[in-house]
Amino acid sequence: NAGVMQNPRHLVRRRGQEARLRCSPVKGHSHVYWYRQLPEEGLKFMVYLQKENIIDESGMPKERFSAEFPKEGPSILRIQQVVRGDSAAYFCASTTTRVANTGELFFGEGSRLTVL
Amino acid sequence: QKEVEQNSGPLSVPEGAIASLNCTYSDRGSQSFFWYRQYSGKSPELIMSIYSNGDKEDGRFTAQLNKASQYVSLLIRDSQPSDSATYLCAPGDAGGTSYGKLTFGQGTILTVHP
Numbered sequence: 001n002a003g004v005m006q007n008p009r010h011l012v013r014r015r016g017q018e019a020r021l022r023c024s025p026v027k028g029h030s031h032v033y034w035y036r037q038l039p040e041e042g043l044k045f046m047v048y049l050q051k052e053n054i055i056d057e058s059g060m061p062k063e064r065f066s067a068e069f070p071k072e073g074p075s076i077l078r079i080q081q082v083v084r085g086d087s088a089a090y091f092c093a094s095t096t097t098r099v100a101n102t103g104e105l106f107f108g109e110g111s112r113l114t115v116l
Numbered sequence: 117q118k119e120v121e122q123n124s125g126p127l128s129v130p131e132g133a134i135a136s137l138n139c140t141y142s143d144r145g146s147q148s149f150f151w152y153r154q155y156s157g158k159s160p161e162l163i164m165s166i167y168s169n170g171d172k173e174d175g176r177f178t179a180q181l182n183k184a185s186q187y188v189s190l191l192i193r194d195s196q197p198s199d200s201a202t203y204l205c206a207p208g209d210a211g212g213t214s215y216g217k218l219t220f221g222q223g224t225i226l227t228v229h230p
Contacts, residue, residue: 031216033216033217035220042204042221043160043219044220045219048216048217058165067149091159091160093216099135104150105160105162105216107159107161109158109159110159
């Protein structure tokens with residue numbers, strides 16, 4: 001997985017709580033993508049970030065979801081007031097500018113969110 | 117019409133056989149195509165990329181692309197039990213502005229039995 005680190009690997013939340021998922025890209029990678037994989041469904045693009053910028057958030061739900069990639073520190077995917085339908089595996093992927101056009105994404109192991 | 121459709125599975129083949137995975141896509145502007153493999157409970161990993169019409173071979177894997185038919189396939193020769201996984205087809209973003217913005221198909225589950 002080329003060093004993309006995600007944590008926590010497993011997260012359990014009750015409805016209405018907040019979930020924060022963190023992603024540290026491969027060292028030197030400046031492009032971060034978040035994908036969501038719902039049970040029995042394919043991977044869906046959520047958001048594309050570069051340092052301090054959201055480039056494309058067309059896949060993000062309009063409410064309760066936000067993402068950031070600060071100048072220092074990991075990228076954060078934040079889900080407020082979670083509902084059962086948010087239960088899924090959330091994958092972070094990174095790449096460098098140099099290979100950005102190859103579609104070769106290095107995925108982390110994912111964070112599996114369970115909402116009770 | 118779904119953006120990316122893969123042949124329904126699960127697909128079961130005996131060890132040593134050829135596994136054929138198919139994918140059609142709706143966006144005629146897509147110029148790049150990727151096959152990812154995902155083991156159960158694990159993250160996807162890129163196993164093949166193809167950009168031009170025709171065949172591309174890499175070891176036991178061969179990708180075939182036909183842009184006119186909007187069709188891409190993956191052949192796995194001499195299938196091994198370790199090939200048992202879900203295979204995801206992903207055309208690249210035709211707009212070219214979000215390079216890593218991939219539209220994945222639902223995936224085809226492949227089981228290779230001894």
